[in-house]
Amino acid sequence: MLIENNPTGTTLQLTLQQRDDWVKYISLAADYDFYHTWHYHAMATNGRPILFVYCEANSFIAMPLLERAIQDTPYYDLHCVYGYSGPVSNLKFTDMSDSLKENFLSAFSAFLYKGSYVSVFSRLHPFFDQNILLQKTDGIYGNGKTVAINLQQSIEEQRKQYRQTTRDSIKKCRKFGYVAVEATAQEDIAAFTKLYQSNMNRISATDFYLFTEEYFTKLVQATEFDCRLILVYSNDDLVCGSIIMCTKGIIEGHLIATNANYLKNSPAKFLVDEISELGRKLKMKYYHLGGGLGFKEDSLFEWKLGFSNMVLDYYSWRFVANKAVYNQLVEKSGNQIHTDVDFFPLYRMIPQ
Known part of the structure; x- marks a missing residue:
């Protein structure tokens, strides 16, 4: 478990080795689904599972993700398990203060920078109002209906x-x-x-x-x-x-x-x-x-x-954390940045 303090709160980076902590945070969430659980992430074969947790006073926001190395580079990206995941919290997102949302996004941004993460993809849960937390990131993507x-x-x-x-x-x-x-x-x-x-x-x-x-x-x-x-x-x-x-x-x-x-x-x-x-x-x-x-x-x-x-x-979160590197990787892959193809991140798409 990697713990970091910042001026407003504490961030935790849990792996599958911290099973009890992972289970504790998810079980304390106001809303969650089985897609967020330790057990479901332990079954994932397409990335290293992590749970990013931001804690402030008596509140927390947690985000389960899968880490993947980007071949032939020193960089990584993050995506999600099969299903609807996205962030969870012990508070309803509709009841959350603006300062808590902003502090989470700031802490998450620092985590992405430190981990050399280029992009984040997560399918959001249609029932949980997660857009309220993420809407200021410009990464919300309307995928359709369920x-x-x-x-x-x-x-x-x-x-x-x-x-x-x-x-x-x-x-x-x-x-x-x-x-x-x-x-x-x-x-x-x-x-x-x-x-x-x-x-x-x-x-x-x-x-x-x-x-x-x-x-x-x-x-x-x-x-x-x-x-x-x-x-x-x-x-x-x-x-x-x-x-x-x-x-x-x-x-x-x-x-x-x-x-x-x-x-x-x-x-x-x-x-x-x-x-x-x-x-x-x-x-x-x-x-x-x-x-x-x-x-x-x-x-x-x-x-x-x-x-x-x-x-x-139904929405997904498609966030580019490092635009310069993202653009370089897309160009190297043979794909075009301005394409109508529904695929993210574009540098992982096999060129048509």
Whole structure:
């Protein structure tokens, strides 16, 4: 743990070795999701996890990130885990004083300078008002929309929002006798892994998304957050399944997969409806379905809109800490600074 004092407060730089401290700060946050946890960061394979913490009086702001070396340079950059992370605090960002926000940004800027970090990329959480903290940095980027189901309304009110096609598919699955069950056995995790990987291969997903049985096992067996594997069966056939995370009132529909032989019956719609009922039993407030592929308003986004009219703005934080070096790296990569391509940092993009 690296501790630094400055005129206004204290900064901590936690690594995975400081598990207890990481867990403590995240658990004390007014809002957080499983994406912020030590356990989820310990599973990351694409960077060295760190938790930057700024403390002042009885308040703190923490930012989990992954550090990567920039090849053939003395520099580094920071990005985030797969999912919605961004900063958290023991205060709501809507209640935070301007001085605390400014002091955090000043301390974070000093941390970036000292660590030779060129840029920072973090997907922000659609529920947490993190923009309020970061809006003066010029790094806020509007990425699109995500869809959520409000579980605080009655199930009848919820289902009134379903599109007719969604309603029909769910009714058809019930008629066929589909059953949703919660699974924890290793054979169930193995079966879901096989189903998920076949889905990813079918859509030619990149290697990053080809999660292994070990990965899913670590998620399902985690103690730091409430992960559940929900599977849908037709007799003995595994029809579809989803890994969901339940954290502080929010269900995240983390990953979902469907048996290609049953796609025509849209069993994933039945699964979402069943999970929304489970969420109520677990006292969850929202079921976050997420956005489209690459957060575009595509067919996946339209599919999710078939369940709810609750649409959230989704942002990412794309901050250039060292503009001169950033520009040099982009030029060296063969890319153009002024491009319309949705990619950050640009120096890591393979030129088209």
